[in-house]
Amino acid sequence: MSAYPGSAFRARMAAGQLALGSNLRLSRSAEAGPILAACGFHWAMLDFEHSPASPHLAHDIALSAIRAGVLPMARPSSHDPREIAGLLTNGALGLVVPHVDTPEQAAAVARAARFAPRGGLSVPGTLAHFGYDKGLAEACALFNDEVVVTVMIESRTAVENVEAIAAVPGVDGLFIGGSDLLWDLGLPGQYGAPALLDAVQRTCAAARRHGLFAGMGGPRDEAPWRGFLSAGMRMILTENDLSLMMRGARDRLSFFEGALARGGAGG
Template identity: 90%
Template sequence: MSGFPGSAFRARMAAGQLALGSNLRLSRSAEAGPILAACGFHWAMLDFEHSPASPHLAHDIALSAIRAGILPMARPSSHDPHEIAGLLTNGALGLVVPHVDTPEQAAAVARAARFAPRGNLSVPGTLAHFGYDKSLAEACGIFNEEVVVVVMIESRAAVANVEAIAAVPGVDGLFIGGSDLLWDLGLAGQYDSPALRDAVERTCAAAARNGLFAGMGGPRDEGPWQGFLRAGMRMILTENDLSLMMRGARDRRAFFERALSASDVTA
């Protein structure tokens, strides 16, 4: 195994272990990756679909994450190979691609994420992911082995096509976008619905049959996660950076309110 986070992430998935991540929507510091690493997380998602993040900040955050052992993944706003190339050649070491409904779309994004001969990703002048002591050819070869391509299953059409999508060469994982899928099913916010459980089970089964891993994001309540984990979900998008901060702040507020109440009672 290499010393880079793509290989470490793949090893966790192959072993059936959890890989915990956070969606970085509002973070602006390159310390985001090291902070997540210190908390025992394994990957971070730079969100360009639902975030005001700027490319140069994403570059800094991604490279710092790699140095900390965190896999920096990017969620592009589209399937545009030019956008994908800009994200991957400037620090990201993986993709979480939204709204992949067909095997043809999956094949296109898988090829857009790798250099020739495995894909059609445009070769940059430099590739900083693995340090500055490697030739461009060597760095691109390492990149092709390290990059992790995950496609999002978040519509009725995607669930219907999940087996064919899972069979596409170059796809490493299937990821249910729980919120969008429920909206598409007309069940907004119903994370305990039988329809979502069925989609989870179908996706996990398709992933297992094709040697892929399965992941998921969306639920904030802890209840539904037990069933999703039993079904085989291992790449977990826990929460975004804003909701994690708010959860921690609320927990601390509640602690001090309880502490004050206890001290008043015993005074």
């Protein structure tokens, strides 16, 4: 098996195992990847759609994540091949592409994410993802095998087209953006809605039929996840870095206030 996180991620998906990730919206340290690795996480999403992050973080955080065995995936703000190229050739080893509504959009994204002959990604001077001892031709071929292309299903139109999107060569996974999908369905925040579960089931079924994996993010409550996991969701975006920190901080607050109340105020 490859020593690189793209292959390790694919192996988890092929085995039906969970791959847990976090959305890095506010993290700025290259230690984010090793920290997630120490917590047992498998991938991280560098968010350039809903984040004040600058693109150089695709280099600093992503390369450190790769060394730690965590797959760094970038969410670009658009489908622009130039933005995708800037993120992938500077450290990201995967994509989570927002608002893919049609198979034509999925095909364009998949092509933008790989070097010739499998795509149209522009060849850089070097690829640091795999160290510095490989020639460029070898590194680009390895990149084509390691990169993981995931497209986001975030609208009623995307759900209707999910079978055709899943059939596009070069797409590795389907990822439901629960929050945006619910807004498009007119059900903002209703993660327990039957319409969302139906979209999840349709997406997971399409992924299975075409040999892809299915993933999802959005709900913080645990109850809806049981149905989503039963449907086949395996690539899980747990929470973003801010909400994880706030959850931990609130847990500590509850513990110490409870401990003081149970133990009394005496010294």
